[in-house]
Amino acid sequence: MDNLYNTSSILTLQGFNLSSQAIIPAFLFASLSYMIILFCNLVLILTIVLHKCLHQPMYLILLNLPINDLLGSTALFPQVIKEILFDTKTMNYSACVAQAFVIHIYGVGAVFILTAMAYDRYIAICCPLKYKTIMTNGHIMKIITIIWLINLTLMGVLFLLLLRLPRCRSLMTHSYCDNPSLLSLVCANTTINNIYGLSTVAITQVIVNATILYTYLQILIACFKSKRSDTRAKAMQTCATHLIVFLLLECLGLFTIISYRLRNLSPHLRRFIGVSTLIFPPTLNPIIYGLRTQEIREKIVKIFSRMISPL
Incomplete structure (x- = not known):
């Protein structure tokens, strides 16, 4: 029985199975x-950090979005680039767990941060006279701290439940590491893991979507009641942008979760959907x-004007 669980610490990934002509493209x-994601997110971070006039509640919450995007992208892209260039389909188990943990932190973090941004816009538009009183820097830091603590706690428990189980397989079903792929390596009862994982997703989605729905409904009502057309247009534009980003992330995340349940789905499509979640939001945000x-x-x-002018 002991030999059954005596597996190698080296995992074999599914890989992209690219033809020789497709490797370079x-x-x-x-x-x-990856370079675009690094450049754009670092510029956004530095812009907010270096300008004190941007040290306001809205931008302090926004600052967490590029940080989170960089975490998710850096967990994925170096490994994918190495796999494509050197055709390496192996990965150390501990590195795989670390990659999966950071990717899940990114996914949950993005949804939480966008929800906090929606709450900020709700207070700004629906309670403008109370905004400075409610959204103090201390209150913002509490919100940000709670977001990261809940995220780390939820994902920490998820992966502690995973690591307690014995493995008897080393062949991954995906081109990068995540919790469902790692669970497929386990030869033990995963009921507790499945219940916890699905419950976490369900509860998180209910809370997040209910918050988003309520805040944006209130914002829409406030916009239509507003007599100033310029204020209404600006509020609508800001909220529409936030909503598009949120819906994009939600749809990609939902498709990724569903793709694991569809056995007949093309593996290439499954990989594309999974990677898209870590490409499009970090690039567009x-x-x-x-x-x-x-x-x-x-x-x-x-x-950029100061950088170019001396030249």
Whole structure:
């Protein structure tokens, strides 16, 4: 019986199974995507950190979004680029668990941060006179701390439940590591893991979606009641941007979860859906919030103007 669980610490990933002609384009696409994500998110972080006028509740919450995006992207892209370039389909088990943990932190964190941003916009638009009293820097730091503590606790328990189980397989069913793929290596009863995982997703989704739905309904009502057309247009534009980003993340995350339940789904499509969650939101978020937010856009333009002017 002991030999049954005496598996190697080296895991074999499913891989992308690229043809020789597709290796270079795939490598360039992955490398370029990662560089764009790094550049855009770092610019957004530095812009907010270096300008004290942006040290306001809305931007302090927003600051967590590029940090979270960098965590998720860095957990995925270096491994994917290495796999494409060197055709390596192996990974150490501990590194795989670490990658999965960070990717799950990214997914849950993104949803929580966008929910906090919706709450901030709700207070700003529906209770403008009380905004400065409610959304103090101390209150914002409490919100941010609670977001990360809940995220780390939920995912910490999820992976502690995983690590207690014995493995008897080393072949992964995915091209990168996540909790469902790691659970497929286990030769033991995973009922507790499945119940906890699904319960966490269900409860989180109910709370997050209920909060988003309530805040945006209240914002819409406030916008339609507003007599100032410019204020109404600006509020609607800001909220529409937040809602699009949230729906994109939710749809990609939902498709990823469903893809594991569909046995007949093409493995290539499953991999594409999984990777898309870590490509599109981290790429679009800094562009959307950097270019569409006037205050941030002006500061970014100034930074690059100072860099270019001496030349």
